[in-house]
Amino acid sequence: MSELLDQYYELVLELVKEAGGLIKENISRQKTIMTKSCEVDLVTETDQLVEKLFMTKISARYPEHKFIGEENTSETNHKVELTDAPTWIIDPVDGTMNFVHTMPHSCISIALYVGKIPEIGIVYNPMLEQLFTARRGRGAFHNGAPIRVSGETDLKKALVMMELGTSRDPEKMNVVMENLKILTPQVHGMRALGSCALNMCMVALGAADVMQEVGIHIWDVAAGDLIVREAGGVCVDLAGGDFDPLSRRVLCASSAELAQQVAKLLVQYYPERD
Structure with a gap:
């Protein structure tokens, strides 16, 4: 093989x-x-x-x-x-x-x-x-x-990647905006490149520490997931459990500790699976 x-x-x-x-x-x-x-x-x-x-x-x-x-x-x-x-x-x-x-x-x-x-x-x-x-x-x-992830474990020092996404479903948008309000005061900064895969790669590169998004699809995350994990990072579900590439939910981080800190803060939204 x-x-x-x-x-x-x-x-x-x-x-x-x-x-x-x-x-x-x-x-x-x-x-x-x-x-x-x-x-x-x-x-x-x-x-x-x-x-x-x-x-x-x-x-x-x-x-x-x-x-x-x-x-x-x-x-x-x-x-x-x-x-x-x-x-x-x-x-x-x-x-x-x-x-x-x-x-x-x-x-x-x-x-x-x-x-x-x-x-x-x-x-x-x-x-x-x-x-x-x-x-x-x-x-x-x-x-x-x-490349290696930053290894950051302190939420206050974390640069976070997140997106609004293309869906304009009111429930989903409310959750995204609520999470933006929750995270912004507690982290170093918020960024968005407009590409899920590139956002994930920023975590792998050590240029960002966390990436989270809901409503994406398996084709958005499949490559980025492997790149992040091979760079020493973690990819989990937004609630902190195991990552499921078909769930349309992803949370990547430079460390498992940081991922769990973020997961505990997030308001959860569960879109229809791929």
């Missing part, structure tokens, strides 16, 4: 660079913008093109592999089914709203699960040339250099 995983990794790394070129090339061009679940849940032709590139070229080499892609899933409106088969989980442009506005915080997020266990995670922002990679048991890297 190790040799196969090496082959999978080499292939996907080539495809990530190719797809990143498409994103970088198209970010400043006129875009065809469509909506999905609501008027702020956007998709462009670049999202669709990048996802198709991964699916077509991986399938040509490994026809038995399965895919969970953001755009394919939204088009079919099917519930996500994660099996034991090798499965690529793809967000072709995480941070589409940023991409539409030409803000350079968008990325490809792709992970490989085998037997429902994450084996490969890659997050690539081609505009800023930020390449985050991880393989299970082999550590996490930024542009080829090893």
Whole structure:
């Protein structure tokens, strides 16, 4: 299996660079913008093109592999089914709203699960040339250099990443705003890049200490989860329990102690599962 995983990794790394070129090339061009679940849940032709590139070229080499892609899933409106088969989980442009506005915080997020266990995670922002990679048991890297979380345990010194998200459901928005009010006075600062995957990578890099979001999907978190954990951090449920990639809830932190401190403060919201 190790040799196969090496082959999978080499292939996907080539495809990530190719797809990143498409994103970088198209970010400043006129875009065809469509909506999905609501008027702020956007998709462009670049999202669709990048996802198709991964699916077509991986399938040509490994026809038995399965895919969970953001755009394919939204088009079919099917519930996500994660099996034991090798499965690529793809967000072709995480941070589409940023991409539409030409803000350079968008990325490809792709992970490989085998037997429902994450084996490969890659997050690539081609505009800023930020390449985050991880393989299970082999550590996490930024542009080829090893990275580690900050190890921060003091909430008052923690820089926290969080997002409003695309859902405008009133109950969900109330909870998000309440948590913003709860956390802001108790932490060092609050930040948002507009991309769940990049926010998670900031924790892995040691540039932030906590990341929490509700309403995201498995394609937003699958790669970031592995990168954070391989960098020595933790990913748990927002209530502090085990992380479930299909739950649409994630809390990452530089230490288990810090994660539990934050979890005890948060108002909980449980969206429909993927």
